[in-house]
Amino acid sequence: MEVVQEKVAVVINKKKRRLRLFVYIAFIPTIIWLFLFLILPYLNLFVYSFWRAGPIDVIKEFSTANYTKFFTATAGARAPFSILLDTLKLAGTVTLFTILLSYPLAYFINFRVTKYKRFIYMLVIIPLWISYIVRAYSWKIILGTNGILNSSLMYLHIIDKPLEFFLYSKISVIIGMVHIYTPFVLMPIYTILEQIPRNLMEASKDLGGNRFQTFFKIIFPLSLPGVIAGATFAFVLSMGDFLAPSLLGGPDSNTMIANLVQLQFGTSNNWPYGSAIGVIIFILVLIVLDLTGRAEKKFSAIDSKEER
Numbered sequence: 528m529e530v531v532q533e534k535v536a537v538v539i540n541k542k543k544r545r546l547r548l549f550v551y552i553a554f555i556p557t558i559i560w561l562f563l564f565l566i567l568p569y570l571n572l573f574v575y576s577f578w579r580a581g582p583i584d585v586i587k588e589f590s591t592a593n594y595t596k597f598f599t600a601t602a603g604a605r606a607p608f609s610i611l612l613d614t615l616k617l618a619g620t621v622t623l624f625t626i627l628l629s630y631p632l633a634y635f636i637n638f639r640v641t642k643y644k645r646f647i648y649m650l651v652i653i654p655l656w657i658s659y660i661v662r663a664y665s666w667k668i669i670l671g672t673n674g675i676l677n678s679s680l681m682y683l684h685i686i687d688k689p690l691e692f693f694l695y696s697k698i699s700v701i702i703g704m705v706h707i708y709t710p711f712v713l714m715p716i717y718t719i720l721e722q723i724p725r726n727l728m729e730a731s732k733d734l735g736g737n738r739f740q741t742f743f744k745i746i747f748p749l750s751l752p753g754v755i756a757g758a759t760f761a762f763v764l765s766m767g768d769f770l771a772p773s774l775l776g777g778p779d780s781n782t783m784i785a786n787l788v789q790l791q792f793g794t795s796n797n798w799p800y801g802s803a804i805g806v807i808i809f810i811l812v813l814i815v816l817d818l819t820g821r822a823e824k825k826f827s828a829i830d831s832k833e834e835r
Contacts, residue, residue, distance in 0.1 A: 695777025
């Protein structure tokens with residue numbers, strides 16, 4: 528009997544080793560792809576950030592001058608560090624407005640719509656199927672001097688002449704980016720609201736809780752992980768966006784840190800300095816992802832305890 532058990536154990540171990548080997552082999556293409564197109568480019572960016580730009584070519588000598596220049600250069604409102612602060616403020620503003628738009632809409636679709644819920648949800652996220660550039664240019668048509676908004680206000684006699692501040696300003700950049708990134712925020716919020724057990728809300732009503740109490744004590748706390756995930760999407764994507772500021776920001780488009788990186792790799796041809804800025808942005812993104820990941824885990828743990 529013991530001999531049979533040993534043979535069976537040997538066979539099982541062989542099968543486990545074969546399965547483990549097969550899994551490793553299956554992951555080899557993914558590992559190679561990640562190394563070539565994710566890790567290697569970031570390593571190259573990191574190495575470039577410690578070199579210096581010469582008159583013709585890059586001088587491959589170790590130097591921290593690019594990082595020193597970023598934090599110490601003073602050029603009025605165009606100082607690199609002040610541009611980074613402006614970018615963080617704008618990304619925070621976009622994140623706030625996307626949440627204020629997405630949460631009520633996701634709540635309405637989940638708890639108030641009874642028929643065609645999926646259809647309405649698809650209508651909300653359908654802008655993701657449209658080209659980013661098309662969506663940005665559409666706002667130029669809407670907000671332009673002779674655009675739909677100014678024409679409508681003049682037709683209603685609210686204004687006498689077109690308002691120029693609608694386009695090529697921070698307002699237009701915020702409007703365009705809020706429209707572009709709202710679906711990214713709505714999707715995780717909608718998903719987390721859909722997963723909330725309906726019997727919890729019924730129990731709240733049975734215990735005498737009104738709609739506001741049910742929302743603030745049950746629905747909103749349980750939906751916080753989705754809100755945090757959506758806010759992370761909006762903040763990180765807004766911070767790294769350079770197309771919307773270029774198309775809608777006009778002369779003020781250089782107030783975004785991503786546009787400064789684009790300028791270094793393009794017109795200025797200062798790749799080491801652009802790499803240093805890219806590394807700084809990358810580190811900031813990692814910090815944001817770490818903080819939001821911890822917050823999401825914390826609220827998820829709290830929610831699971833409350834459900835128990």
